[in-house]
Amino acid sequence: MVNYQSTRGSTKNLSFEDTVISGLAPDKGLYLPDSTTLNNLSLLTQEDLSYEDFVKTVFIALDKNSASLIDDISLYPGFEVDPTPVLRELSNSAVVMELFNGPTKSFKDYALQPLGAIASKRLSEIGERGLVIVATSGDTGSAAIQAVKESENIDIVVLHPANKISEYQRKQMTSIIQDNVFNIAVEGSYDDCQRIAKELLQENPFNRRIISLNSINWLRVMGQLSYYVWLTTKFSSPINVAIPSGNFGNAYSAWFGRQHGLSIKNILCSTNVNDVLRRFIESGTLKPKETYPSIAPSMDIQIPSSLERLIFDLSGSAEYFYNTFSTTGEATLEEDALNTLKMIFSSETFNDEDIKHKIGELYKEFDYIFDPHTATSVAMALNNEDNIPTVAVATASPEKFGTVINAVIDGYSIVSLDEKEELIQLAVDKDVITTEIKNFFK
Numbered sequence: 001m002v003n004y005q006s007t008r009g010s011t012k013n014l015s016f017e018d019t020v021i022s023g024l025a026p027d028k029g030l031y032l033p034d035s036t037t038l039n040n041l042s043l044l045t046q047e048d049l050s051y052e053d054f055v056k057t058v059f060i061a062l063d064k065n066s067a068s069l070i071d072d073i074s075l076y077p078g079f080e081v082d083p084t085p086v087l088r089e090l091s092n093s094a095v096v097m098e099l100f101n102g103p104t105k106s107f108k109d110y111a112l113q114p115l116g117a118i119a120s121k122r123l124s125e126i127g128e129r130g131l132v133i134v135a136t137s138g139d140t141g142s143a144a145i146q147a148v149k150e151s152e153n154i155d156i157v158v159l160h161p162a163n164k165i166s167e168y169q170r171k172q173m174t175s176i177i178q179d180n181v182f183n184i185a186v187e188g189s190y191d192d193c194q195r196i197a198k199e200l201l202q203e204n205p206f207n208r209r210i211i212s213l214n215s216i217n218w219l220r221v222m223g224q225l226s227y228y229v230w231l232t233t234k235f236s237s238p239i240n241v242a243i244p245s246g247n248f249g250n251a252y253s254a255w256f257g258r259q260h261g262l263s264i265k266n267i268l269c270s271t272n273v274n275d276v277l278r279r280f281i282e283s284g285t286l287k288p289k290e291t292y293p294s295i296a297p298s299m300d301i302q303i304p305s306s307l308e309r310l311i312f313d314l315s316g317s318a319e320y321f322y323n324t325f326s327t328t329g330e331a332t333l334e335e336d337a338l339n340t341l342k343m344i345f346s347s348e349t350f351n352d353e354d355i356k357h358k359i360g361e362l363y364k365e366f367d368y369i370f371d372p373h374t375a376t377s378v379a380m381a382l383n384n385e386d387n388i389p390t391v392a393v394a395t396a397s398p399e400k401f402g403t404v405i406n407a408v409i410d411g412y413s414i415v416s417l418d419e420k421e422e423l424i425q426l427a428v429d430k431d432v433i434t435t436e437i438k439n440f441f442k
Contacts, residue, residue: 001065002015002016002033002063002064003015004031004034005025005031005034006026006029006032007031007032007317008027008028008319008322009027009319010025012026015065016063016065016066017069019031019217019218019219020118020122020219021119021122021123022211022212022217023133023201023204023211024201028198028202028322029318029322030216030218030305030309030312032218032312033063041229041260041261042261042262043261044058044061045233046230046233051082051084052074054226055223055226055230058226058229059114070118073117073118075118076109076114077113077117077150078103078146079101079109080103081101083101083102083110085099085110085227085230085231086101087231087234087391090368093386093387093390094392095381095390096368096374096391096392096394097227097231099227099394100371100394100396100397103143104139104146105396105399105400106142106395106396106397107396108140108142108144109146109147111220112140112146112213112220113146113147114219114222114223115213115219117147119151119154120148120151120154123153123154123209124153128208128209129208129209130153130154130208130210130211131154131156131206131209132148132156132210132211133159133201134157134158134159134212134213134214135158135159135160135197135214136165136190136193137160137190137246137297138160138166138297138298139169139400140213140214140215141169141172142169142173144158145158145173145176147213148180148213149180149181155441157182157183157440158173158181158182158183158184159184159193159196160183160184160185160190160193161188161192161300162187162188164190164293164297164300165297166401166403167416168399168400168401168415168416170185170421171419171421172417175419175420175422182424182437182441183423184423184425184426185424186425186426186427186433187427188428189300189302190297191301191303194214194247194301194305195303196430197212198305199430200434201216206437206441214247214305215249215306221253224249224250225253225254228254228264231391232262232264235263235389237263237389238263238388239263239390239391240264240265240266240384240388240389240390241254241267242270242381242390242392242393243269243270243395244270244296244298244299244377244393244395245269245270245347246298246299246300246301248269248277248305248306248307249306250393250395251267251306251345252306252307252309255310255313256309256313258344265388266344266345266346266384268345268346268348268377268380268384268390269281269346269347270377270380271299271348271349271376272296272299272350272351272352272372273349273352274289274299274300274302275347275349276301276303277304277307278347278348281341281345281346281347282347283332283338284332284338285330285332286325286331287329287330288329288330294352295355295401296350311337314333314337315333321333348383355372358376358378359372359408369405369409370398371394371395371396371398371400371401372404374395377392377394377395402415424436
């Protein structure tokens with residue numbers, strides 16, 4: 001049986017069923033499986049399975065206990081099109097994997113649709129109503145809302161940084177006006193939102209089941225890992241992957257797959273001006289700086305929470321690293337861990353002007369319009385000089401960033417969402433936010 005343990009050493013282990021509807025571990029760590037029932041992931045083949053059925057085989061390979069929760073449900077109920085990722089070849093060595101054809105036009109749908117469906121089923125089994133707390137830098141919030149808005153046993157609160165995401169991203173969340181959906185614009189950065197969300201998950205002042213749909217939740221990794229398993233079945237040789245990286249959950253999923261047999265050689269992590277990941281990959285030191293708003297807001301992050309699982313994998317425990325980080329504001333990997341990190345990961349920083357230039361350049365060369373995040377991963381894929389294919393992960397539709405793209409590509413049509421909005425704007429104050437949540441869900 002697979003148990004799920006904390007990255008920081010807590011002795012409390014969870015089953016798969018409980019991990020799905022969990023938040024942080026008691027010691028503030030993230031859950032990871034202590035073993036795995038899977039054989040080599042590379043042995044899984046798609047054969048004649050639909051993408052959804054293939055994902056179910058991946059879930060069951062990861063943990064047989066998932067079978068009872070996924071057997072009779074749809075994992076992608078919000079998709080109006082086939083959820084199979086789309087591959088588009090740019091050159092002999094660069095390929096794009098489109099993951100933005102779900103209900104919110106973001107890759108987050110690929111993990112949150114299954115997580116929402118499974119969490120709702122599990123809550124129904126145990127007769128509880130859950131409260132989801134989510135922090136978002138742009139895309140997670142809308143994907144989480146879409147995943148649970150029809151649930152009869154889940155309420156959801158989404159914290160987003162006020163005036164620091166695109167209008168389209170904001171309206172995708174705030175135009176969902178339902179009794180079980182509460183949107184809060186926080187007068188701070190995404191890192192402020194994430195810190196408050198983690199504190200609420202840890203303290204649980206609401207006297208009810210509290211759940212994370214952020215990449216804190218292990219099933220997010222499972223959902224994202226699935227498209228990397230699928231991807232590697234499409235190539236006869238090893239591949240590299242290039243990923244726009246903010247909270248690091250997508251990149252960690254690729255790493256986990258690599259560690260369990262997937263033919264992934266290198267993981268390229270593109271960043272914007274908030275390049276904490278590039279600095280970490282190059283030096284082994286996690287040292288946040290001020291968070292700056294950018295035209296690629298989903299990467300406006302200085303404390304990537306999913307990095308903790310990688311640090312656990314590299315070091316055997318994340319407890320000392322994060323105790324040091326909590327005390328001093330920075331922490332550094334040991335030399336052996338850093339050497340492993342640098343063998344597999346690389347990173348490049350793109351500021352706003354770089355991104356605009358890349359969007360225009362890629363459009364002229366390939367007649368293909370990329371959103372500001374994907375433009376960075378495609379640039380890394382095209383610049384990579386390895387002699388094997390590099391797959392750039394396209395994480396969002398350009399529709400979500402029409403104003404940015406219109407300023408670069410003449411005549412690009414801006415898609416607007418004119419629906420009525422409902423949200424509340426609050427200061428960076430956990431107590432005030434807690435009170436408003438309690439009042440909303442009386």
